[in-house]
Amino acid sequence: MPGILVVAEHRNGKYRRVSLEVLSKARELAGPLGGSLSAVVTGSGVADAAAELGAYGAETVYVADDAALGNGLAAPHVDVIAPLIEQQSPSAVLIGATAMGKDLAAALAVRLGVGLNADATDLSADGGALMASKPIFGGQNIVQCGWSGDLALALVRPNSFPAEQSGGSASVETLPVSISERAGAVAVTASKPTDEGVISLEEASIIVSGGRGLGAPEHFAVVEALAAELGAAVGASRAAVDAGWYPHPHQVGQTGKTVSPNLYIACGISGAIQHKVGMQTSDVIIAVNKDEEAPIFGFSDFGVVGDLFEVVPQLQQLVAERKAG
Ligand SMILES: Cc1cc2nc3c(=O)[nH]c(=O)nc-3n(C[C@H](O)[C@H](O)[C@H](O)COP(=O)(O)OP(=O)(O)OC[C@H]3O[C@@H](n4cnc5c(N)ncnc54)[C@H](O)[C@@H]3O)c2cc1C
Incomplete structure (x- = not known):
């Protein structure tokens, strides 16, 4: 690219709000960091929703739509997103800190051998480098963290930024889906929502x-x-x-x-x-x-x-x- 890649999570027919918040913030940072802004959405039945991310600033949206990506497990998504990161070499990959986002970010960090800044509550561009602010010692202090490697991988806490549309549009590119035997080794046999219709605590305003x-x-x-x-x-x-x-x-x-x-x-x-x-x-x-x-x-x-x-x-x-x- 180089530039910023935002991993957008799509669930139950709509994007998680934190994904749109992170994308909105990334739009502000893309200029100072000197690069383009892309998003990737992976899942089952997500293809039609890909272009929507253009409204939040994504110039390109990579989409992988496959039943194998719809079981709520992170591993198959890693098999699609890790090769994209390796191929496009963005300078930053930003993920919303949902349950799925945390799972995915940790697995991507291991797969790619990069450092993960978790729990970021703010992001800034400092001399062309991304910096994350995050609370430590149970929130007693806020530290500024950078990355020593070439790729800045961050998990961003929900409600850290407003989700704002920019009125833009995105080009959509379809990604190949090839799930490894290891990622496909776990299957979800049944799932049941615990709190149907209840507003999620992490994303509530x-x-x-x-x-x-x-x-x-x-x-x-x-x-x-x-x-x-x-x-x-x-x-x-x-x-x-x-x-x-x-x-x-x-x-x-x-x-x-x-x-x-x-x-x-x-x-x-x-x-x-x-x-x-x-x-x-x-x-x-x-x-x-x-x-x-x-x-x-x-x-x-x-x-x-x-x-x-x-x-x-x-x-x-x-x-x-x-x-x-
Ligand atoms: C390792 C560890 C981890 C912990 N993790 C957590 C955690 O994740 N989350 C957490 O919350 N706590 C956690 N705690 C517990 C924490 O220390 C407190 O015990 C707990 O937060 C107290 O809950 P509370 O404020 O509801 O109860 P209390 O401290 O008993 O306070 C009740 C309050 O209600 C007020 N009150 C009573 N009646 C009324 C009324 N009619 N109208 C208005 N006010 C009224 C009282 O004045 C009082 O201030 C943890 C503790 C430890 C040791």
């Missing part, structure tokens, strides 16, 4: 979370009602998850998910460091807690000292009124 302050599992209904009004995902503290009040996939924090939404509303959560590291990069944090000394108020943008069972339903009511009016 708004999250409403509940903690031990809810007092009982059935009280999560208060959090869910506000979340539904806002079109938000529901999160939970570990205390709430450990108590069996909410499922673990919703846990935010050191031993749960790291999230970075535009708005994070914490209800009855004290703000322990292990919770903080999972949500502190949210753009706006609102805390509702009856204890004015709760640590969460120390890193919230807005705080309401009060009983969540009074405050949260009122907030929900206000949102409903605004939406109606």
Whole structure:
């Protein structure tokens, strides 16, 4: 190329939002890094969606559409994407940090023998070289990382950048699909969505979370009602998850998910460091807690000292009124 290649993930008939966010950011970086911007989409039934990526800045979209790429496993995708990288030699390959993206990036790093900067929350061009900002020590510090090799491979955290259309169009090139015996050795025999219709925590732009302050599992209904009004995902503290009040996939924090939404509303959560590291990069944090000394108020943008069972339903009511009016 040289240039930037974005691996776009397409699932359930649409692109993961993080892929479009990464592509939008890559468009901004392609000039300073001195190269073109391409995307690759691999999967089953993805061919028709390839050209869509032109609207987000991709000049060329490489597409591999094959049933063998539709089983949710990363290995077959590596067999298609690694040869493309070797052939095109981009200076950077950017992947959204979804479950699939993480799997794929790690496997690509091993296959290509390159370094992987995981968990990037920002990307910049420094004298023609890509730099990634990423949190370390549980989010206590942000470090700037570069790459010592020729290829910069990065996993980018969802909600780090806006997804913005540029109005461009892309040329589409079809890739050959040749799956190795090793990659084809694992088969998925059955799959079942766990949370059908539920907004994914990592990609949500708004999250409403509940903690031990809810007092009982059935009280999560208060959090869910506000979340539904806002079109938000529901999160939970570990205390709430450990108590069996909410499922673990919703846990935010050191031993749960790291999230970075535009708005994070914490209800009855004290703000322990292990919770903080999972949500502190949210753009706006609102805390509702009856204890004015709760640590969460120390890193919230807005705080309401009060009983969540009074405050949260009122907030929900206000949102409903605004939406109606
Ligand atoms: C190795 C390790 C990993 C961990 N990983 C995580 C993790 O991933 N995520 C995580 O969250 N925690 C994690 N923890 C646990 C963490 O230390 C805290 O124990 C936990 O976050 C506390 O959850 P909480 O804020 O819901 O509960 P609490 O700390 O008990 O806080 C409850 C809050 O609710 C408020 N409250 C009570 N009633 C009301 C009411 N009616 N209205 C308004 N406010 C009310 C109280 O004032 C209090 O501040 C981890 C701990 C360890 C040791």
